[in-house]
Amino acid sequence: QVQLVESGGGLVQAGGSLRLSCIASGRSFNNFAMGWFRQAPGKEREFVAAIERSGGRTSYVDSVKGRFTISRDNDKNTMYLQMNSLKADDTAVYCCAADLKFSDLGIQKADYWGQGTQVTVSS
Secondary structure: OEEEEEEOOEEEEOOOOEEEEEEEEEOOHHHOEEEEEEEOOOOOOEEEEEEOOOOOOEEEOHHHOOOEEEEEEOOOOEEEEEEOOOOHHHOEEEEEEEEOOHHHHOOOOOOEEOOOEEEEEEO
16 A cells, blocks of 8 residues: 655745645555646546656646656655646646556556645636
8 A cells, every 4th residue: 555645735826836745655655656636626637747666757748848847756755746837727636646657647547646735826
């Protein structure tokens, strides 16, 4: 089992920045690819970004490329999502997820999910 806990969400003005964190406990963190997903009110859950076990490969949804950066610190069992130039459309609950396969995250398949943290961007 892997437990995932997100933090760092909040209210920010458009154009501002936030950094989300996802701390993992349980099985070895560096065995898992990690990802971020988001779900806005009335919308389907959306893939945001993923990072492979070593951190050497990343993937992003087009709408966040150039604004968001995913990273991980395997020594701290923690993954991050640095979000810059935030827009009102980025408002959502952001969840982290873990899966043994990097490719699975892109199709929203994950073995473990966190509860989520709310990000609200005011325009």
